Amino acid sequence: MPDFSSLAATAAAIRQGKLSPVEVTRHCLDRIARLDGRLRAFITVDADRALVAARRLEEEAGRGQWRGALHGVPLGFKDLCVIRGLPTSCGTRTADYFTAEHECTAVSRLLAAGAVCLGKLNMTELAMGALGDNPHHGDARNPWAVERCTGGSSSGSGVAVAAGLALGAIGTDTGGSIRLPAAACGITGLKPTYGRVSRAGAMALSWSNDHLGPMARTAHDCALMLQAMAGPDPLDATASAHPVDDYVTALDVPVRGLRVGVPRNFFFQGLDVEMEAAVRRAVAVLATLGARVEELRLPDPQVLNDITGLVSRSESTAIHGGLLRERPHELGPFTRARLELGLSVPAHDYLQALRLRARLARTFTREVWSEVDVLAVPVIPEPAPPLRAALEGPLEAIVERQGRFSRLTRPFNGLGLPALSLPCGFSTAGPPLALQLVGRPFDEATVLRLGHAYQRATDWHTREPDLA
Amino acid sequence: MSENKFQQAELAALLGVIERLAGELSLAEEPARFTAALEEGAPAAGGGGAAGSPGPSR
Numbered sequence: 001m002p003d004f005s006s007l008a009a010t011a012a013a014i015r016q017g018k019l020s021p022v023e024v025t026r027h028c029l030d031r032i033a034r035l036d037g038r039l040r041a042f043i044t045v046d047a048d049r050a051l052v053a054a055r056r057l058e059e060e061a062g063r064g065q066w067r068g069a070l071h072g073v074p075l076g077f078k079d080l081c082v083i084r085g086l087p088t089s090c091g092t093r094t095a096d097y098f099t100a101e102h103e104c105t106a107v108s109r110l111l112a113a114g115a116v117c118l119g120k121l122n123m124t125e126l127a128m129g130a131l132g133d134n135p136h137h138g139d140a141r142n143p144w145a146v147e148r149c150t151g152g153s154s155s156g157s158g159v160a161v162a163a164g165l166a167l168g169a170i171g172t173d174t175g176g177s178i179r180l181p182a183a184a185c186g187i188t189g190l191k192p193t194y195g196r197v198s199r200a201g202a203m204a205l206s207w208s209n210d211h212l213g214p215m216a217r218t219a220h221d222c223a224l225m226l227q228a229m230a231g232p233d234p235l236d237a238t239a240s241a242h243p244v245d246d247y248v249t250a251l252d253v254p255v256r257g258l259r260v261g262v263p264r265n266f267f268f269q270g271l272d273v274e275m276e277a278a279v280r281r282a283v284a285v286l287a288t289l290g291a292r293v294e295e296l297r298l299p300d301p302q303v304l305n306d307i308t309g310l311v312s313r314s315e316s317t318a319i320h321g322g323l324l325r326e327r328p329h330e331l332g333p334f335t336r337a338r339l340e341l342g343l344s345v346p347a348h349d350y351l352q353a354l355r356l357r358a359r360l361a362r363t364f365t366r367e368v369w370s371e372v373d374v375l376a377v378p379v380i381p382e383p384a385p386p387l388r389a390a391l392e393g394p395l396e397a398i399v400e401r402q403g404r405f406s407r408l409t410r411p412f413n414g415l416g417l418p419a420l421s422l423p424c425g426f427s428t429a430g431p432p433l434a435l436q437l438v439g440r441p442f443d444e445a446t447v448l449r450l451g452h453a454y455q456r457a458t459d460w461h462t463r464e465p466d467l468a
Numbered sequence: 469m470s471e472n473k474f475q476q477a478e479l480a481a482l483l484g485v486i487e488r489l490a491g492e493l494s495l496a497e498e499p500a501r502f503t504a505a506l507e508e509g510a511p512a513a514g515g516g517g518a519a520g521s522p523g524p525s526r
Binding site for chain 2: 353359362364
């Protein structure tokens with residue numbers, strides 16, 4: 001049986017001639033055909049073009065021509081990334097809701113590194129919502145327990161990787177939308193620093209809080225993908241020119257002596273018992289690897305959540321207000337309520353929130369990164385809940401549940417910091433448990449190498465759901 | 469609570485937080501300082517990965 005357990009292993013097997021791009025692509029397409037009817041990870045499967053691309057890559061490999069580290073590796077892309085020849089629904093009822101003059105830069109860079117595009121992945125409507133439901137394309141289903149929510153908004157990305165339908169995926173994260181489905185589906189997902197990956201060619205939900213990033217089985221896989229995705233882009237003025245580290249080489253730098261901070265406030269309050277125990281066990285593993293674990297108190301993360309929330313509401317309504325005005329009946333009640341709220345945010349308060357965000361980013365750097373190198377916190381407050389129950393009741397209750405599920409990820413959107421979600425156990429009811437590692441701005445290398453060290457010491461990331 | 473009242477209450481709470489904190493802002497504090505804060509808060513080149521490389525030329 002060929003090794004499809006990770007993107008890195010598959011890429012290495014292709015490079016060694018043990019696997020061919022066509023063989024790997026067929027493997028993924030076969031699994032999609034067999035499983036996606038019930039998992040609903042994909043909105044559009046691009047099977048024919050995937051096989052054409054795989055054959056071309058196979059011929060090139062036969063001639064010793066390698067495009068990059070991802071040569072022949074099949075990936076899926078969230079359906080808000082513009083890809084030539086494919087519709088971009090953004091999870092709405094409208095197949096071509098979003099168009100752009102250029103293909104999504106992050107997708108183009110992954111394809112240039114040799115990746116094969118399998119198609120477009122399911123997501124919540126307009127990338128709003130933390131649970132993974134979609135009224136137009138069907139609710140994505142958690143491979144570990146199909147009645148449980150997948151996390152959102154990059155629901156299809158989480159499901160596709162967890163179920164082995166794709167070896168990696170692009171997700172986007174405005175309030176947790178990479179890390180929540182990564183946590184709920186038991187995979188690894190990285191929200192990079194704000195500006196580390198170009199947003200060009202991807203639908204915006206909130207210009208100030210949107211991040212694109214990799215979702216895959218391991219930190220090593222995410223490093224390989226980020227290496228291809230990161231860097232400045234003339235098509236995105238917010239894409240940073242900050243030097244790009246060699247993330248893959250950095251994985252093997254020892255973690256001994258790294259200072260890992262565990263917050264006393266906010267992040268461990270009101271947690272599910274199993275979640276807290278699993279995260280604290282994971283921190284203990286980091287200590288056995290030589291990390292120096294220290295407790296500390298953080299500047300109030302709830303203030304960050306409030307500020308980030310106000311900015312996101314205002315910007316998302318500015319971007320998608322046309323749909324709200326012209327075709328409100330096409331929107332689900334949660335999306336409509338979120339967009340309506342943005343109409344009432346005064347410009348004055350929006351700008352004050354942006355000014356406060358800048359201040360809080362400086363405060364956080366001064367008070368936290370002077371003490372520790374990485375923060376270790378939970379991603380989600382509880383294992384993925386049953387989806388139907390989470391969507392029951394009045395809108396007020398649903399909004400409250402969504403906010404609670406993403407309360408531990410949103411602070412790092414406001415701060416723009418790199419944050420990695422990785423599996424650290426399973427609850428007795430079945431769904432995965434997850435650890436979040438957060439680093440300094442543009443220090444994805446340290447976050448990824450600590451995650452990699454943890455995954456070399458544990459095997460949670462190697463577990464696979466029973467989908468027979 | 470009706471949907472409208474619920475949303476109004478949520479917004480009022482958010483605006484209350486902003487108003488309370490904004491009183492502490494100095495005249496020099498502007499939104500663009502956020503990206504500057506990220507750049508300034510980054511480790512020295514290569515510090516994180518110990519394997520820093522120049523930025524891509526693309």
